[in-house]
Amino acid sequence: MQRRDFLKFSLGTAALAALSSRASAQGTVKEIRVGYQKNGVLVITRQQAALEKHFASQGIEVKWVEFSSGPPMMEAMNVGSVDYGAVGDSPPVFAQAAGAAIVYAAGQPITNGQGILVPKDSPIQSIAELKGKRIGFTKGSSAHNIVVQTLEKAGLTYADITPVYLTPPDAGPAFANGSIDAWAIWDPYFAIGETKQNGRILINACEVTKSNSFFIANRDFAKNHGPILQQIVDVSTATARWAEQHRDEVAKSLAAVTGIPLDIQTIAANRSAFVVGPVTEDIIATQQGVADRFHKLGLIPRPIAIRDIVWRSTAT
Secondary structure, eight states: OOHHHHHHHHHOHHHHHHHHHHHHHHOOOOEEEEEEOSSSHHHHHHHTTHHHHHHGGGTOEEEEEEOSSHHHHHHHHHTTSOSEEEEOSHHHHHHHHTTOSEEEEEEEEEOSSEEEEEETTOSOOSGGGGTTOEEEEOTTSHHHHHHHHHHHHTTOOGGGSEEEEOOHHHHHHHHHTTSSSEEEEETTHHHHHHHTSOEEEEEEGGGTOOEEEEEEEEHHHHHHOHHHHHHHHHHHHHHHHHHHHOHHHHHHHHHHHHOOOHHHHHHHHHTOOOOOBOOOHHHHHHHHHHHHHHHHTTSSSSOOOGGGGBOOOOOO
């Protein structure tokens, strides 16, 4: 199946026409601003211009904004600079606790592609041996949750390590030069650390906890332009279905958009889960566990209820 045909095939002509008709009735959106990182479904969506093709007939343009991690994307979304984007499990928790204007639009289970690396020659052989070590990760990111739950699994506390808060571009060199003892990270940086920076996987996140990534929307955008948001989610879902069956082409798409070498993105693509779906009760429960854990540790200032910001489409 050709790339130009995959969206039409996945959604169906009638469904697309119906969605387009609903959105046209609103007539107020001229541009959709999408936040993305160097991985995942939205990178493929951008490379294939799937949103641009879908919204062309409605006169809606698409603007793409790249972020190094989820927390700054949540900040941009809160102030209305970004309408829609994909992040891991922790950024929306921190954002909701800070009162950010966001909603969960869709969910995506994570099965692989993130974890904790140590140098190949490191004496650290078990997660219990992380005690007293300097662990680099992005504060408020999904890697933050990996660290917290990995420590719990080993019977350690957050106070047993020295967290070193670094963005992925800064953490890579710090890991390579030995400034940190371990690095909690996600693909494609996980693959870069493993293959290009002398890393060894200490533990994969899937061995520690069940986790999800999310498609998040600005709250006002979701409230005022629900039918358009539903179309964006549907295009994301269709792209994800295509990606599951075309991993070689996915790797090429990821490399083309991000500039990260094909061999790295091939590793990331082959171990990624692309399926996108609703924010189910199981996903809500898992995410609530993340929020409760962070509050207990004092990492967020107040308890939150994930369910309060789950968006429910009224599209039929």
